[in-house]
Amino acid sequence: MVSAISIEHLTKYYRNFKALNDVSLEVAEGEFFGFLGPNGAGKTTTISVITGLANYQKGSVHVFGCDVGADYRTTRALIGLVPQEFNFDPFLSAEQILSFEGGYFGIPWREAKQRAQELLKLFDLAEKRHEGYKRLSGGMKRRLLIARALMHRPKILILDEPTAGVDLELRHQLWDFLRRLNREGTTVVLTTHYIEEAEKLCSRIGVIHKGSIVALDSTETLIRKMSGDQVELFLKARLDFLPVSLKSFQIFLEEEGRKLRFEEKNDAVPKILKALHQEGIEIEKIDIRRPTLEDAFLKLVGKKDKAFVLEEGKE
Ligand SMILES: Nc1ncnc2c1ncn2[C@@H]1O[C@H](COP(=O)(O)OP(=O)(O)OP(=O)(O)O)[C@@H](O)[C@H]1O
Ligand SMILES: [Mg+2]
Structure with missing residues (x-):
């Protein structure tokens, strides 16, 4: 045809x-x-x-x-x-x-x-x-x-x-x-x-x-293909920047420091929760949502904001 x-x-x-x-x-x-x-x-x-x-x-x-x-x-x-x-x-x-x-x-x-x-x-x-x-x-x-x-x-x-x-x-x-x-x-x-x-x-x-x-x-x-489930952690207190101990995860600080978002893969949830606990960062609410086209789109073309995104393995 x-x-x-x-x-x-x-x-x-x-x-x-x-x-x-x-x-x-x-x-x-x-x-x-x-x-x-x-x-x-x-x-x-x-x-x-x-x-x-x-x-x-x-x-x-x-x-x-x-x-x-x-x-x-x-x-x-x-x-x-x-x-x-x-x-x-x-x-x-x-x-x-x-x-x-x-x-x-x-x-x-x-x-x-x-x-x-x-x-x-x-x-x-x-x-x-x-x-x-x-x-x-x-x-x-x-x-x-x-x-x-x-x-x-x-x-x-x-x-x-x-x-x-x-x-x-x-x-x-x-x-x-x-x-x-x-x-x-x-x-x-x-x-x-x-x-x-x-x-x-x-x-x-x-x-x-x-x-x-x-x-x-x-x-x-x-x-x-592009994205796994998205985990959103709503924080009790605003965070100005990500602590060093979270550097090894691909994690996004959003909503003016009130929310952390990351993809659920490679046991990220327990690892990140542990790291947050050690830093004394308290969580108010956890949401897990299915990925959307927007997640896929941002992965494909997103401009990564260096102030908020710390990629795996990078200082
Ligand atoms: N008539 C033109 N002369 C020279 N460069 C052009 C012309 N039209 C578009 N461009 C350039 O080509 C590139 C693609 O532009 P285009 O308009 O196709 O983008 P777009 O995806 O439609 O973007 P937007 O979402 O902003 O509408 C841009 O860098 C733009 O500056
Ligand atoms: Mg256009």
């Missing part, structure tokens, strides 16, 4: 800067794929290449078997893009933004107008249809971006941080909407800095870091 998106050995430079380094990944038709990575990792750049907005130097990129460069019109029409930044024409109303978008994709005017009405209603923007986008709230603009991406009924929807600055209720509505769209057959690619959101929605995750793919797996496998 042909993949919805197929990227093979993609390398991209911005002048001398290598933004993508030998990136390979496939997204199957019908998948809900999460594309994660810290700021500047290369997510938007990858999306720009897939949607034909950026060139590249090495590798190949196909959408449903068509080359994104040679068959640009075909591949672009298969994709709905929700960009990270608002890029609306400031002189158009919400309704015009949608119907003109239909025009770009060759939808007859009447049909485009009707589709625009449907989407304005679906995204609760009907009341604002005559407003210019500058007169919409942040959440409304996000909804309009998604509505615009859906005008031409794309087979793939790529969302670049669609929930940035979106309130909790709207975020839940968007999640439900995206799940439904995916169930109905649309392939979804989502980038987000809310790792929990990716864990909830995506069946498979790719993590990019400094232009290279560092993980590509089903969400569950990724979590299981």
Whole structure:
């Protein structure tokens, strides 16, 4: 079966800067794929290449078997893009933004107008249809971006941080909407800095870091592979720094010195409890929780704060 998106050995430079380094990944038709990575990792750049907005130097990129460069019109029409930044024409109303978008994709005017009405209603923007986008709230603009991406009924929807600055209720509505769209057959690619959101929605995750793919797996496998159960010790008194005797453990001092966190492995629990007892550090409460995607993500790309993290074997 042909993949919805197929990227093979993609390398991209911005002048001398290598933004993508030998990136390979496939997204199957019908998948809900999460594309994660810290700021500047290369997510938007990858999306720009897939949607034909950026060139590249090495590798190949196909959408449903068509080359994104040679068959640009075909591949672009298969994709709905929700960009990270608002890029609306400031002189158009919400309704015009949608119907003109239909025009770009060759939808007859009447049909485009009707589709625009449907989407304005679906995204609760009907009341604002005559407003210019500058007169919409942040959440409304996000909804309009998604509505615009859906005008031409794309087979793939790529969302670049669609929930940035979106309130909790709207975020839940968007999640439900995206799940439904995916169930109905649309392939979804989502980038987000809310790792929990990716864990909830995506069946498979790719993590990019400094232009290279560092993980590509089903969400569950990724979590299981990367991290064991997390032990959290809530302390009776605040700790300013970790005592020397705890140096040999990989242990994190969190919540302004009120919590110690570490992974349950190699008998860490009794060893650490003993060390804490010897230091006279008292514990108020112990929690053990299953690892989350965020634990896995931080392990893959986390910047280790030297003030708080003492790695095994290091002074
Ligand atoms: N047009 C450009 N010209 C030069 N460098 C660029 C350009 N766009 C992006 N970059 C650089 O490429 C790298 C990857 O940027 P990109 O926007 O793809 O990151 P991202 O993963 O989307 O990050 P964020 O989560 O902050 O949106 C960064 O170092 C960035 O500065
Ligand atoms: Mg980005």
